[in-house]
Amino acid sequence: MDDEANFSKKIRAIAKKPDKCGKRYSGFIINGFRFHTISRESKRKTQNSGVVNKADDGVNYYGRLSDIIELSYGDDYKVVLFKCDWYDVYHRAGIKQDEFGFTLVNFSRVIHTGEELEHDPFVFSSQVEQVFYVEDRKNEGWNVVVRVTPRDLFDMGTEAPSGDATV
Numbered sequence: 001m002d003d004e005a006n007f008s009k010k011i012r013a014i015a016k017k018p019d020k021c022g023k024r025y026s027g028f029i030i031n032g033f034r035f036h037t038i039s040r041e042s043k044r045k046t047q048n049s050g051v052v053n054k055a056d057d058g059v060n061y062y063g064r065l066s067d068i069i070e071l072s073y074g075d076d077y078k079v080v081l082f083k084c085d086w087y088d089v090y091h092r093a094g095i096k097q098d099e100f101g102f103t104l105v106n107f108s109r110v111i112h113t114g115e116e117l118e119h120d121p122f123v124f125s126s127q128v129e130q131v132f133y134v135e136d137r138k139n140e141g142w143n144v145v146v147r148v149t150p151r152d153l154f155d156m157g158t159e160a161p162s163g164d165a166t167v
Contacts, residue, residue, distance in 0.1 A: 013077035025068040028080060032150025033130040035082070037065050051084055051128040052147070061112075062087050062095070062105045062131065062145060066121075080125040086112040096142075103145040104136055 026040040027048075036048040049065040063084035071079045087105045088094025094109035112119040130150075133143035 010077050013073040016073055018071040018073050018079075022072070023070040025070065028068050028082075028125060030080070030125045031129075033148075034151070035065055035068070035125075035130065037067060038085070039066075047132055048130065050131040050133050050145075051082065051123075052131045052145070053084075053123050053128045059089060060103075061089055062103075064107075064133075068125070069122075081122045082125050082128060083121050084112075084123065084128075085110055086121060098136075098139075098144075104139060104142040105133065105145060106142055107133075108141060 027034065027036045029035070034048055035051070036044075036046075038049045041047055041049050051063050051065055053061045053063070055061060063086040065082055066085050067083035069081045069083065071081065073079070085107075087107060088109035088111050089105075090111075091109070094106050094111075096104050098104055112121050114121045130148055132146040132148060134146055136142040136144050
């Protein structure tokens with residue numbers, strides 16, 4: 001019953017429409033990843049703006065985080081959206097694999113700019129994982145995708161079933 005009450009509370013909050021004023025952030029932590037916008041990391045040596053969104057059709061969309069927006073629906077519910085610069089994953093001019101199996105992305109091939117309704121550059125913050133991009137010195141204009149695991153996530157392995165029930 002608790003889940004049902006919580007669900008209907010969220011539905012009621014969303015039905016009210018978001019507050020007129022949202023909040024913008026230059027950084028956000030979710031699911032063990034620390035994200036920063038491109039503009040924030042331009043002043044730093046570290047990189048935290050790389051994102052990947054695995055779509056329902058199995059396509060990995062690669063991008064960089066340009067804005068973080070929080071929408072509030074009263075006091076009951078908040079949604080954090082990431083606005084991203086998404087890169088072409090449909091043509092060889094935008095994405096390719098090198099001889100070692102690494103994925104390379106061309107930052108000059110931007111898609112989903114928001115100019116058309118179906119080209120929405122926003123995703124929920126919970127839908128992305130973090131990646132890093134390393135400039136490929138052999139292929140000018142291309143960046144190698146490096147996947148990372150979230151902070152504080154440990155692979156504990158699996159426990160082998162025991163035939164003994166000794167206590």
